[in-house]
Amino acid sequence: MKHANVSIFIPDAGCPHRCSFCNQKTISGAMHMPTLREIDEALQTAIQSGADPKTTEIAFFGGSFTCIDRTQMKTLLQHAMAYVKTGHFSGIRISTRPDGIDEEVLSCLQSYGVTAIELGCQSMDDRVLRLNERGHTAADTVRACRLIHDFGFSLGVQMMTGLPGDLDETAMETTRRLLALRPDTARIYPTVVLKGTRLADWYRAGLYRAQTVEEAVALCSRLLLLFEENGVRVIRLGLHSGGNVEDGFLAGPYHPAFRELCDNRIYLERSKELLRSLPVGDYTLCVGTAFLSQAVGQQKRNLLQLENAGYRVRFCTVDTLKRYELTLI
Numbered sequence: 196m197k198h199a200n201v202s203i204f205i206p207d208a209g210c211p212h213r214c215s216f217c218n219q220k221t222i223s224g225a226m227h228m229p230t231l232r233e234i235d236e237a238l239q240t241a242i243q244s245g246a247d248p249k250t251t252e253i254a255f256f257g258g259s260f261t262c263i264d265r266t267q268m269k270t271l272l273q274h275a276m277a278y279v280k281t282g283h284f285s286g287i288r289i290s291t292r293p294d295g296i297d298e299e300v301l302s303c304l305q306s307y308g309v310t311a312i313e314l315g316c317q318s319m320d321d322r323v324l325r326l327n328e329r330g331h332t333a334a335d336t337v338r339a340c341r342l343i344h345d346f347g348f349s350l351g352v353q354m355m356t357g358l359p360g361d362l363d364e365t366a367m368e369t370t371r372r373l374l375a376l377r378p379d380t381a382r383i384y385p386t387v388v389l390k391g392t393r394l395a396d397w398y399r400a401g402l403y404r405a406q407t408v409e410e411a412v413a414l415c416s417r418l419l420l421l422f423e424e425n426g427v428r429v430i431r432l433g434l435h436s437g438g439n440v441e442d443g444f445l446a447g448p449y450h451p452a453f454r455e456l457c458d459n460r461i462y463l464e465r466s467k468e469l470l471r472s473l474p475v476g477d478y479t480l481c482v483g484t485a486f487l488s489q490a491v492g493q494q495k496r497n498l499l500q501l502e503n504a505g506y507r508v509r510f511c512t513v514d515t516l517k518r519y520e521l522t523l524i
């Protein structure tokens with residue numbers, strides 16, 4: 196079943212300070228805390244456009260939901276809960292910081308019918324967290340994830356790549372440590388330098404080099420595979436193309452179809468792996484029916500790259516093959 200969110204952005208709300216890379220107003224396009232009337236409008240629009248009540252959740256994103264003023268938090272939840280109770284939506288999800296989680300706030304979220312919590316972990320390396328002024332440690336993330344499990348919420352983790360101080364190996368290690376916390380879902384965001392952030396100042400001063408799209412795809416495709424092969428669904432890869440990202444963009448691996456680039460890369464690497472020990476020539480590789488375009492690549496780039504290496508490949512489809520599975524016939 197395809198899950199969907201009606202996202203309600205609470206830009207920066209509840210955040211104790213601004214992390215080095217963050218400009219929620221640019222990312223979400225939302226300029227202020229939504230009024231109850233605006234929330235109603237968003238939810239009514241979703242209902243009228245046929246949102247499936249069984250699979251659509253109301254999502255409070257874009258800030259640190261559990262750190263906003265408690266009365267305001269309860270008002271928002273009460274409002275959203277009324278729509279869940281009348282059967283228009285399947286649940287409520289929120290995103291917050293690891294240090295915004297404790298028993299008290301989790302029982303409060305539970306009493307308002309919240310079903311899923313997404314944690315902005317960003318890295319499991321304390322040095323990277325410190326350099327990027329996150330204001331929490333990896334130990335806070337471990338503690339928060341355990342509590343979220345204890346209360347029975349669905350757990351989502353969000354991580355970033357290419358932050359100042361981060362390396363491909365530390366990002367791989369972050370993924371391994373996040374997997375050990377048994378999340379249900381993950382989001383991966385390669386760092387994009389947005390105007391109006393401290394990261395933008397560091398970039399302009401020559402203190403930070405952003406990843407290229409190619410570098411970010413090479414790394415994120417490995418992380419994607421690691422999550423998915425361990426049963427964790429990656430529900431987002433790369434910044435959403437909505438909001439004001441195009442206007443606020445300064446540098447970095449922003450691409451509106453970033454996920455697709457990573458999927459293509461996985462198929463390219465797997466094709467190379469299968470063919471590596473074989474002599475150059477013509478081959479047929481099979482992939483799942485739904486994944487043919489990912490295997491071929493945008494503008495047939497995978498086919499061209501394989502051909503450049505001496506392998507003329509034809510892809511055929513087999514219904515039973517799952518995502519990223521490939522066989523040689």
Ligand code: SF4
Binds near residue numbers: 213219258259292315
């Ligand atoms: S806690 Fe999250 S939303 Fe708040 S400033 Fe940091 S990255 Fe942005």
